[in-house]
Amino acid sequence: TTSAGGDEKEAVKGYFNSVGFERWNKIYGTTDEISSVQMDIRKGHAVTVDKVLRWITEDGSVKGVSVCDAGCGTGSLSIPLALQGAEVYGSDISSAMADEAARRYEEQSKAEISGRQATPRFEAKDLESLTGSYHTVCCIDVLIHYPPEKMAAMVKHLASLAGDRLILSFAPSTPALLLLKRIGEFFPKGSKATRAYLHKEEAVEAALREAGWKVTKREMTSTRFYYSRLLQAAPATS
Numbered sequence: 001t002t003s004a005g006g007d008e009k010e011a012v013k014g015y016f017n018s019v020g021f022e023r024w025n026k027i028y029g030t031t032d033e034i035s036s037v038q039m040d041i042r043k044g045h046a047v048t049v050d051k052v053l054r055w056i057t058e059d060g061s062v063k064g065v066s067v068c069d070a071g072c073g074t075g076s077l078s079i080p081l082a083l084q085g086a087e088v089y090g091s092d093i094s095s096a097m098a099d100e101a102a103r104r105y106e107e108q109s110k111a112e113i114s115g116r117q118a119t120p121r122f123e124a125k126d127l128e129s130l131t132g133s134y135h136t137v138c139c140i141d142v143l144i145h146y147p148p149e150k151m152a153a154m155v156k157h158l159a160s161l162a163g164d165r166l167i168l169s170f171a172p173s174t175p176a177l178l179l180l181k182r183i184g185e186f187f188p189k190g191s192k193a194t195r196a197y198l199h200k201e202e203a204v205e206a207a208l209r210e211a212g213w214k215v216t217k218r219e220m221t222s223t224r225f226y227y228s229r230l231l232q233a234a235p236a237t238s
């Protein structure tokens with residue numbers, strides 16, 4: 001694969017509309033019929049989502065707060081936020097993912113005693129095409145699909161959509177993870193259809209700084225096969 005042209009994005013889209021959808025829909029689902037590696041990734045990802053939810057809800061109710069979930073996948077973050085009354089807009093480059101998120105919301109909101117809150121809007125759209133302004137923008141475990149030379153522009157773009165809060169996660173470029181990646185343990189088997197890019201934390205922070213944002217919270221979740229550095233940022237002037 002050549003690095004990061006439009007072709008690579010098309011490949012990512014194709015992957016997440018086909019075998020990648022099958023794989024990640026299972027990982028982000030509830031079926032027990034997954035491998036131990038996939039189970040490890042499911043658990044790690046759930047911890048990241050919990051941390052994000054805690055950050056977003058710790059200052060009080062999310063009712064009416066507008067949230068953009070960029071690269072929403074099957075809605076792991078969008079759905080609980082919408083069920084708590086946030087005004088959620090979730091988008092994903094894969095229509096299979098966006099449709100699944102909408103389907104899961106329908107299913108889960110029926111089971112909620114509190115009933116429907118604000119219905120989230122899910123759409124097939126890539127990160128580059130996002131417009132509008134939101135109180136909070138989240139982009140969880142998506143930057144792994146962006147090569148380092150495109151990361152800064154994407155971080156700045158996401159910051160331009162956010163008013164008060166930006167929450168980003170990425171696989172950090174650390175010696176340990178670089179080694180794991182080299183020996184093929186990180187992102188094993190089926191997901192080899194897409195390349196996985198690690199990012200230097202300093203580079204992500206520099207991009208945020210250039211956009212006029214500062215990091216206000218940091219977390220790290222690592223299991224055997226799942227590594228996610230989580231940053232929350234706010235406008236530097238606030």
Ligand code: SAM
Pocket residue numbers: 009012016024028070071072073074075076077091092093094097125126127128139140141142145
């Ligand atoms: N954020 C979700 C979560 O944490 O549950 C999904 C994470 S999943 C590892 C990565 C997602 O990013 C996939 O659903 C994929 O389709 C999406 N994605 C990859 N490249 C994208 C792009 N350029 N624009 C929008 N979504 C993209």
